[in-house]
Amino acid sequence: xxxxxxxxxxxxxxxxxxxxxxxxxxxxxxxxxxxxxxxxxxxxxxxxxxxxxxxxxxxxxxxxxxxxxxxxxxxxxxxxxxxxxxxxxxxxxxxxxxxxxxxxxxxxxxxxxxxxxxxxxxxxxxxxxxxxxxxxxxxxxxxxxxxxxxxxxxxxxxxxxxxxxxxxxxxxxxxxxxxxxxxxxxxxxxxxxxxxxxxxxxxxxxxxxxxxxxxxxxxxxxxxxxxxxxxxxxxxxxxxxxxxxxxxxxxxxxxxxxxxxxxxxxxxxxxxxxxxxxxxxxxxxxxxxxxxxxxxxxxxxxxxxxxxxxxxxxxxxxxxxxxxxxxxxxxxxxxxxxxxxxxxxxxxxxxxxxxxxxxxxxxxxxxxxxxxxxxxxxxxxxxxxxxxxxxxxxxxxxxxxxxxxxxxxxxxxxxxxxxxxxxxxxxxxxxx
Amino acid sequence: xxxxxxxxxxxxxxxxxxxxxxxxxxxxxxxxxxxxxxxxxxxxxxxxxxxxxxxxxxxxxxxxxxxxxxxxxxxxxxxxxxxxxxxxxxxxxxxxxxxxxxxxxxxxxxxxxxxxxxxxxxxxxxxxxxxxxxxxxxxxxxxxxxxxxxxxxxxxxxxxxxxxxxxxxxxxxxxxxxxxxxxxxxxxxxxxxxxxxxxxxxxxxxxxxxxxxxxxxxxxxxxxxxxxxxxxxxxxxxxxxxxxxxxxxxxxxxxxxxxxxxxxxxxxxxxxxxxxxxxxxxxxxxxxxxxxxxxxxxxxxxxxxxxxxxxxxxxxxxxxxxxxxxxxxxxxxxxxxxxxxxxxxxxxxxxxxxxxxxxxxxxxxxxxxxxxxxxxxxxxxxxxxxxxxxxxxxxxxxxxxxxxxx
Numbered sequence: 001x002x003x004x005x006x007x008x009x010x011x012x013x014x015x016x017x018x019x020x021x022x023x024x025x026x027x028x029x030x031x032x033x034x035x036x037x038x039x040x041x042x043x044x045x046x047x048x049x050x051x052x053x054x055x056x057x058x059x060x061x062x063x064x065x066x067x068x069x070x071x072x073x074x075x076x077x078x079x080x081x082x083x084x085x086x087x088x089x090x091x092x093x094x095x096x097x098x099x100x101x102x103x104x105x106x107x108x109x110x111x112x113x114x115x116x117x118x119x120x121x122x123x124x125x126x127x128x129x130x131x132x133x134x135x136x137x138x139x140x141x142x143x144x145x146x147x148x149x150x151x152x153x154x155x156x157x158x159x160x161x162x163x164x165x166x167x168x169x170x171x172x173x174x175x176x177x178x179x180x181x182x183x184x185x186x187x188x189x190x191x192x193x194x195x196x197x198x199x200x201x202x203x204x205x206x207x208x209x210x211x212x213x214x215x216x217x218x219x220x221x222x223x224x225x226x227x228x229x230x231x232x233x234x235x236x237x238x239x240x241x242x243x244x245x246x247x248x249x250x251x252x253x254x255x256x257x258x259x260x261x262x263x264x265x266x267x268x269x270x271x272x273x274x275x276x277x278x279x280x281x282x283x284x285x286x287x288x289x290x291x292x293x294x295x296x297x298x299x300x301x302x303x304x305x306x307x308x309x310x311x312x313x314x315x316x317x318x319x320x321x322x323x324x325x326x327x328x329x330x331x332x333x334x335x336x337x338x339x340x341x342x343x344x345x346x347x348x349x350x351x352x353x354x355x356x357x358x359x360x361x362x363x364x365x366x367x368x369x370x371x372x373x374x375x376x377x378x379x380x381x382x383x384x385x386x387x388x389x390x391x392x393x394x395x396x397x398x399x400x401x402x403x404x405x406x407x408x409x410x411x412x413x414x415x416x417x418x419x420x421x422x423x424x425x426x427x428x429x430x431x432x
Numbered sequence: 433x434x435x436x437x438x439x440x441x442x443x444x445x446x447x448x449x450x451x452x453x454x455x456x457x458x459x460x461x462x463x464x465x466x467x468x469x470x471x472x473x474x475x476x477x478x479x480x481x482x483x484x485x486x487x488x489x490x491x492x493x494x495x496x497x498x499x500x501x502x503x504x505x506x507x508x509x510x511x512x513x514x515x516x517x518x519x520x521x522x523x524x525x526x527x528x529x530x531x532x533x534x535x536x537x538x539x540x541x542x543x544x545x546x547x548x549x550x551x552x553x554x555x556x557x558x559x560x561x562x563x564x565x566x567x568x569x570x571x572x573x574x575x576x577x578x579x580x581x582x583x584x585x586x587x588x589x590x591x592x593x594x595x596x597x598x599x600x601x602x603x604x605x606x607x608x609x610x611x612x613x614x615x616x617x618x619x620x621x622x623x624x625x626x627x628x629x630x631x632x633x634x635x636x637x638x639x640x641x642x643x644x645x646x647x648x649x650x651x652x653x654x655x656x657x658x659x660x661x662x663x664x665x666x667x668x669x670x671x672x673x674x675x676x677x678x679x680x681x682x683x684x685x686x687x688x689x690x691x692x693x694x695x696x697x698x699x700x701x702x703x704x705x706x707x708x709x710x711x712x713x714x715x716x717x718x719x720x721x722x723x724x725x726x727x728x729x730x731x732x733x734x735x736x737x738x739x740x741x742x743x744x745x746x747x748x749x750x751x752x753x754x755x756x757x758x759x760x761x762x763x764x765x766x767x768x769x770x771x772x773x774x775x776x777x778x779x780x781x782x783x784x785x786x787x788x789x790x791x792x793x794x795x796x797x798x799x800x801x802x803x804x805x806x807x808x809x810x811x812x813x814x815x816x817x818x819x820x821x822x823x824x825x826x827x828x829x830x831x832x833x834x835x836x837x838x
């Protein structure tokens with residue numbers, strides 16, 4: 001009998017390189033330029049633009065950066081840029097940055113100047129200028145945070161298709177019940193850890209089996225008819241559970257069975273099996289916090305603070321640490337998050353939820369596109385895909401991670417073929 | 433056209449739902465030893481599981497086999513199934529040819545062999561070896577959560593009987609999602625339900641010549657058997673690699689004078705057998721046979737040794753193995769004495785299945801049995817019925833299918 005879940009530490013979740021939000025990045029860039037020019041503090045900061053929440057938020061971030069650069073920023077609230085210079089002089093600040101923040105479609109731009117407002121004693125009342133000056137122009141693609149501050153729903157990224165390739169990594173005598181990616185041998189490269197039949201296998205990026213172990217737990221009293229389970233890597237140990245076995249088991253990196261385990265952690269989410277079914281219980285633990293999904297999850301893929309949770313009815317949610325409410329429709333269980341283009345934001349690879357037909361289809365959506373679709377309970381087929389391609393067989397399990405150590409993620413799909421065999425298929429970015 | 437859907441899919445199987453099934457038959461007889469019509473075999477498969485899915489087979493020592501029950505299966509159930517088949521008054525006991533005895537052991541059942549078996553691993557997939565637990569259980573045939581292969585995807589199935597026209601109407605009204613036994617076009621599924629005529633050896637060679645010269649198997653199939661069905665010219669059906677070519681038709685023998693009185697015994701509950709018997713009656717009459725029709729219960733047809741002037745129509749479900757099927761047919765023809773020699777010859781061959789097919793052709797003229805027709809299981813499925821597959825006998829796997837939203 002499967003008992004209470006042991007919550008293992010959460011390091012199993014992929015740890016993507018943290019990506020700086022667009023607003024922070026622009027603030028840092030402008031601050032660095034101003035600081036490098038040698039303006040004398042205190043420095044007046046005037047930011048105009050709309051909408052107001054976006055303008056205020058970015059102004060605050062810029063002031064924070066300037067303060068860190070010891071420029072003693074003073075926020076100037078004026079009706080326009082000319083008035084800002086007057087107010088700055090009245091308040092005795094020595095320098096002033098005057099910036100206009102704009103958002104056109106998804107392009108965030110900052111334009112303006114920086115000037116010295118110090119007036120020589122001999123100038124009298126005349127507002128003479130002296131000292132350094134700087135023209136400022138910076139731009140960046142707005143991220144979800146910036147769009148949210150502008151009260152705009154994330155828009156599909158048009159015209160930025162991904163070039164991905166599909167290759168077969170390995171063939172299996174049976175379809176994969178579960179798989180994950182992780183560095184099993186400490187060589188800084190991920191291996192594919194796959195549960196197939198009665199075995200757990202580690203397969204490297206060249207398709208070589210580098211480790212294998214046989215499951216040894218007794219048959220489940222209430223087995224699942226379909227190949228289903230968990231393959232996870234935690235603290236250098238492999239946790240494997242087949243839904244045809246009574247309990248999960250833990251293996252050491254050398255493959256020596258250590259004994260039965262108590263819990264299952266998939267990408268940092270502790271899961272409880274639902275005996276006899278190809279799904280887990282709705283109640284999970286994520287980052288030490290109990291959480292109840294709106295339906296029993298069938299697959300979970302975590303990237304940083306975002307989780308793609310696929311449910312048995314062909315819907316999926318993008319969760320951010322709380323119970324999700326919005327759902328994407330038409331999502332198969334072989335779906336995962338992965339950062340194909342190494343920009344720090346995951347893309348969403350989804351397979352079809354169809355339960356009939358001879359082929360499956362994989363498509364990649366941007367995270368913002370997927371979230372926009374979910375917000376209106378849309379079908380993934382309605383979304384603007386960055387990439388899509390038919391697949392032979394039935395992609396039932398998936399995992400994302402950096403398989404070849406190139407800094408960009410790959411997705412490994414476990415496909416079930418009509419003759420009962422399985423394949424591991426790798427989807428990766430085509431290198432120029 | 434109503435057709436089952438393909439078996440390949442994109443997402444995982446969906447659990448839940450009740451499948452209304454209509455069996456095109458007058459009544460259901462789901463006893464393992466008598467499940468030799470397509471509808472009865474399907475009904476049996478709902479609540480029983482063939483032994484080949486309930487045990488693992490191993491050979492711990494020469495001359496022995498071990499049947500190890502899977503988790504949740506009792507050794508007694510396995511032993512009961514073996515006992516049932518071995519004591520059966522009928523052709524299926526040939527499936528245990530070469531098995532001398534068995535006894536319980538800590539690892540399951542130890543079988544002591546007296547010679548080569550009739551391909552026991554595949555023979556155990558025959559419905560006559562079916563045992564509990566089945567994928568569905570109880571009066572409401574609900575999913576069995578502890579079935580060794582796992583809980584079926586469906587929550588339950590409901591079985592009803594109807595004639596073909598009523599079944600079609602229920603299907604059109606969406607009151608039935610699966611119809612079994614209605615006429616459907618032939619497909620790749622195995623056709624292992626055979627109908628044969630066993631006759632007394634003393635009536636050879638005139639009777640077999642008379643039958644071969646006057647009975648047109650194509651006509652029998654066209655007029656009396658719902659598709660998918662086909663003529664059966666040899667002992668083994670084409671699904672097991674037997675020849676599909678009609679044998680050369682012998683010259684019509686001279687009519688017997690005086691006329692000979694014979695009886696044709698058949699299963700009174702089978703419309704197909706009755707129709708064939710009546711056809712034989714008409715066809716043999718000009719050749720000097722006065723044929724009496726003798727409808728009997730299926731048990732009686734199997735159990736009673738035929739009289740010297742008695743022809744017996746038998747409908748059998750052959751196992752999905754050429755050697756085992758040949759053994760069943762020899763037993764049906766009263767040729768049990770040949771079995772050890774035949775099975776030894778097959779076992780000694782590098783390719784036992786091919787050797788069994790050769791022997792079937794060689795033995796056809798020597799055995800008092802006339803193969804007539806073979807039949808498959810017609811299945812019509814609604815669009816929301818997914819993952820419809822068949823087992824080695826051609827039966828639809830109700831435990832494997834699931835319902836998907838249309």
